[in-house]
Amino acid sequence: KNQVEQSPQSLIILEGKNCTLQCNYTVSPFSNLRWYKQDTGRGPVSLTIMTFSENTKSNGRYTATLDADTKQSSLHITASQLSDSASYICVVSEGSGNQFYFGTGTSLTVIP
Amino acid sequence: DAGITQSPRYKITETGRQVTLMCHQTWSHSYMFWYRQDLGHGLRLIYYSAAADITDKGEVPDGYVVSRSKTENFPLTLESATRSQTSVYFCASRDYRVGEKLFFGSGTQLSVL
Numbered sequence: 382k383n384q385v386e387q388s389p390q391s392l393i394i395l396e397g398k399n400c401t402l403q404c405n406y407t408v409s410p411f412s413n414l415r416w417y418k419q420d421t422g423r424g425p426v427s428l429t430i431m432t433f434s435e436n437t438k439s440n441g442r443y444t445a446t447l448d449a450d451t452k453q454s455s456l457h458i459t460a461s462q463l464s465d466s467a468s469y470i471c472v473v474s475e476g477s478g479n480q481f482y483f484g485t486g487t488s489l490t491v492i493p
Numbered sequence: 494d495a496g497i498t499q500s501p502r503y504k505i506t507e508t509g510r511q512v513t514l515m516c517h518q519t520w521s522h523s524y525m526f527w528y529r530q531d532l533g534h535g536l537r538l539i540y541y542s543a544a545a546d547i548t549d550k551g552e553v554p555d556g557y558v559v560s561r562s563k564t565e566n567f568p569l570t571l572e573s574a575t576r577s578q579t580s581v582y583f584c585a586s587r588d589y590r591v592g593e594k595l596f597f598g599s600g601t602q603l604s605v606l
Contacts (some may be wrong), residue, residue, distance in 0.1 A: 385535065415594060424583050424597025425536075470535070472595075479524070479543075481595070483535030 383408040385473050387484035394491055398461055402487045404454040404471030412474035416445055416456045419486065420469040427470075428456070461491045498519050499584050499598035507606050512571045514601045522596070523589035525567040527551075527559065529530065529580040530600075539571030542567055543589075574605045 394400050403460065405479050406414070413432045414491075417425035431447040438445050444457045458465055462484045471484040497518040506512050516525065523544050528536040538551030540559040548559050556578060558570045567586075571578055582600050585595040 382558070417595075422599070424599050425595075426597070427594040430594065481538070483537075485535045493561065 383475060383482050385471055385472075385482045387469075387471050387487050389487060390485070391488040392490070394461055394489070396463060396491050396493050399457065399459050400461060400489065401456075402456045402469050402471075402489070404456070404484055405439050406454070406471070406473045406482070408452075408473040408475050408482050410476045411449065411452075412446060412476055414445075414454050414474070415472045416443070416454075417472060419448040419470060421467070421484040425470055445469060458489075461489075463491050465489060466491045467470065494546045497584060497586055497596050497598045499582075501601060502599065503602050503604075505604045505606065506574050508573075508575055510574050512574050512603065514569045514571075514582055514584075514603070516569070516598060518565055518567075518584075518586045518596070520586065520588075521564055522586035523564075524587045525561065526585040526587075526595070527557070527567070527569045528583045528585065529553065529568050529578075530583060531580050538559070539569065539582075545575050571603075574603075579603060579605045 388403045405475045415430045416428045419425040429445040447454045468486040468488050470486040473482045500515045526541040527539040542548045542561040545564045581600050583600050584598040587593045587595050
């Protein structure tokens with residue numbers, strides 16, 4: 382069964398600290414993996430995309446990694462800011478890229 | 494994102510009533526999707542459309558109807574609302590090319606009393 386699991390479910394960190402969010406998936410065949418950020422009351426917004434051949438991709442203070450062999454991805458946030466408080470959702474696309482599997486998200490709270 | 498809008502933003506209705514949620518995108522994206530988001534679940538696909546007049550069921554289609562007479566609009570209708578349909582509904586669109594990201598609307602928060 383195609384699934385996407387994220388951990389931790391929630392996380393509270395101090396402003397300026399780093400954190401890492403995890404995503405494990407069983408989706409096959411794999412097309413790509415995206416991390417989305419969802420602010421409260423808003424729709425998700427894409428942060429990064431990883432294809433099979435990519436190991437690391439950065440978008441500002443966000444760095445995503447992918448290990449296609451173990452089917453794991455992580456999202457590392459550096460020097461967190463209050464505006465990073467949001468839910469981060471891992472989304473894996475299957476095969477042709479038209480089927481998306483969503484994780485339940487990690488709720489990140491950054492406190493001053 | 495400014496290119497995809499949903500309305501209404503909030504809706505309260507009663508069981509048994511018909512409700513239509515609207516979605517409009519300005520990019521002429523081929524694909525459009527309806528998802529619902531509930532606590533403890535990832536976004537779940539209700540229906541999607543690959544082009545005008547082409548729609549298909551997703552994971553949780555029961556109780557919902559969609560249409561797509563124009564590329565830019567993709568309304569979702571709850572024919573007879575039930576309390577279990579209380580949720581936040583997101584419309585999304587994407588270009589036809591493989592790997593393209595989803596663009597989401599801001600959501601409609603629906604409460605069925």
